[in-house]
Amino acid sequence: MFEIIAEDHLGRIGRLRTRGGRVAETPLFLPVINPVTQDVPAGWMRENLGAEAVITNAYIILRRLRDEALRKGVHGVLGFDGVVMTDSGGYQVLEYGGVEASPEEIAELQEEIGSDIAVPLDIPTGLCSREKAEESVERTLRNLEATIEFLRRRGVRRCLWAAPIQGGIHLDLVHRCANKEREMGFDLYALGSPTPLMEEYRFDKLFQMIYAARSAVGFGEPLHLFGAGHPMIFPFIVALGVDMFDSASYILYARDDRYMTETGTIRVEKLDYLPCCCPICSKMSAAELKQLPRNERIRMLAMHNLHICFMEVRRVKQAIRDGRLMELLEQRARSHPSLYQGFIEIMQNEDLLRLMEENAPISGRRGVNLYDEMSLRRPLVRATRRRLLENCLAGRGRGGEALLLPETLKLSLEKASRLPENLDILFYGSPYGLIPLGLRYTYPLSQTNYPKALLDECLDELIAEAIKQFEAAGYKGAYILKPETRRLEIFEKELARRLRELGVEVRELESLKELMSGSGGGAGRNV
Ligand SMILES: [Zn+2]
Incomplete structure (x- = not known):
């Protein structure tokens, strides 16, 4: 179901095949789609950006669109025929403190609506004390056991199942959680709780977390990163072995009048020019963008932000093919001092460097x-x-x-x-x-x-x-x-x-x- 076709250090290009026969190439960026109100429709992303996959929320579907989803399938609900991953509702746990559904209910729904990649109901760690983190790991592991047991009783699986790795900044917990999950029989892994770290620009911690998870689960199965935020970190997470990542930032930033570039974010009111040639930015000036009615501006910004995200993923893939991923990291590290700090720590981590060294390319199409x-x-x-x-x-x-x-x-x-x-x-x-x-x-x-x-x-x-x-x-x-x-x-x-x-x-x-x-x-x- 996962075949690696090119590697550069720990970054790789792979081909993911779902149980339903859908195929997507990694590194894979999955825009988050709200199944109820699609600000930018998933179908538009497929047509205009070549989006091969999106992620949506199974809990929202369960609460608000259950019957429709059972009838039409999740692809029908979204109007998207590529790979659809469904998150379990763990995010709602983090935001609102709980969900009214059992792990079995969430698992059954994801199987029934034909999700390509499903996630068991997990308890995200977020940024919290060690005690709370420990509890979230234990509860997540219990839910995973219940989910696996449910799937065993049910028989044939339709979805690929991703094991969510919790533990947050407590790296030994990340390790323990990942190690336990290795024995459970999941198809891939998904590292949780990076969003608060990214919002605070604690990239050094984020990179440590990714390395802890990747080294614990090994390099066979794909590793997904939940909520990968900004495109400026895409080269870094891929270089640390992340194969897939989702983000809602394109729309969250748009609602906040923030314009993404591959190296940072600019507030719309400070834009005198649009430093981008995507179809949106080619059509209008900064002044015209500012004058659009709010809803229209949000939509345009979201589309531009998506273009930036997809462009960066393509750039990362080409860098892997060229054996120039680490070079791209050196350039991108200059985007922000916190990112530079995170990069320096990568380059000072002897264990990680040794691992990367073993996977250093022995041939390359382009110079160094x-x-x-x-x-x-x-x-x-x-x-x-x-x-x-x-x-x-x-x-x-x-x-x-x-x-x-x-x-x-x-x-x-x-x-x-x-x-x-x-x-x-x-x-x-x-x-x-x-x-x-x-x-x-x-x-x-x-x-x-x-x-x-x-x-x-x-x-x-x-x-x-x-x-x-x-x-x-x-x-x-x-x-x-x-x-x-x-x-x-x-x-x-x-x-x-x-x-x-x-x-x-x-x-x-x-x-x-x-x-x-x-x-x-x-x-x-x-x-
Ligand atoms: Zn643009």
Whole structure:
């Protein structure tokens, strides 16, 4: 029912197939639809945005549209033939303190109305004390057991069933809840209670919660995130392993006269221009938008906000295909200081980085762009350095000598063949460390772009990496060719100094001619 078709670190593109045979591609954004009053109809979203899925509320259907839904099915009620997920009413518990329905009643309704993805009645944790959080987890788990027992008695399932993970900011509770659910036989997982964290911009906590849930349930089944709020966090949640997410923000923000962009939100009264080319914004100016009657303005804003959400999901998917998801995170982290803080904490979480490293792409269709110190923490950079060290460089020197050439040097095969055979050729000045000649044109070594500023700012780290690799290789001496441009001047001097400090015999060369034999000469090497 879930097939992964592309991966980039922990982010993935997958194909979800429901029991009714409907198919949707993940990462999947599900706009929240109120079944009673659709401000923006689900059918419009399908036609104009290519929406493959929406989410609606089973409790509202039970209370207000039960007979119609039993007759027409939930797809009929919504006028939407894509994937329909139904939330159980847990949100109503959070908002109003309780629902008048049993877990069995809610489960039966979701099966009967033909929901594609159903959620058992859960008790959202929200932002609360540990005691209350514990209680919400225990009550949720009891409801899940009752639901699973009900489904067992009933026999054939029509819905895919998602296990809601509660526990909130109490990460050990998130872990415990998720672990218990693994044994229960659900089809996918859905992490609850992020909304209060997002409203307070506590992205660091939110990311920790997602990581706790994802690592507890493993990477097989899809993970949904309830109430994923703003598109500025979409790249982050996907990079942490979230496959699906819903949000009502497009309409809630619209009612509050807030205009979404992929990096933040702008109040309509402060808009002098509409910084977007969606069909809505292309048709009118900011002044015209402000002058619309309130209801019409809400509808236009909601449609624009939806465009922004769907655009960002597509951007995230393309980034996964290109192996550039982490790069997108680096860019988006600059949207807001709290998001940046959350990002920094991701990049400082050693367990998470190791997990990402294991899933770092080994090939990519597009190059890698590095910018600064933060880029060097990328799992891809770490993984490449580790692979270089462990698979290529360790023990390579065997007490011999290395010829270190500047990374910027173009070395023709003909030239290389005239260099002494006993010298192992490596290139210095790359963010990945020392690159053996034979690996020079492999991913990502040859497709990495970076400014000279990175070399200057991170000189110490880059030299330390090269030294570590040189030592692990076990060379006793080195020739270093001075760079022909200023880009690597400081780097070369520092590398030579540090190697000498280590007692390595270093000879700096002005030109390769000092080492070359005549054309086809006897001292030449096989390349
Ligand atoms: Zn727009």
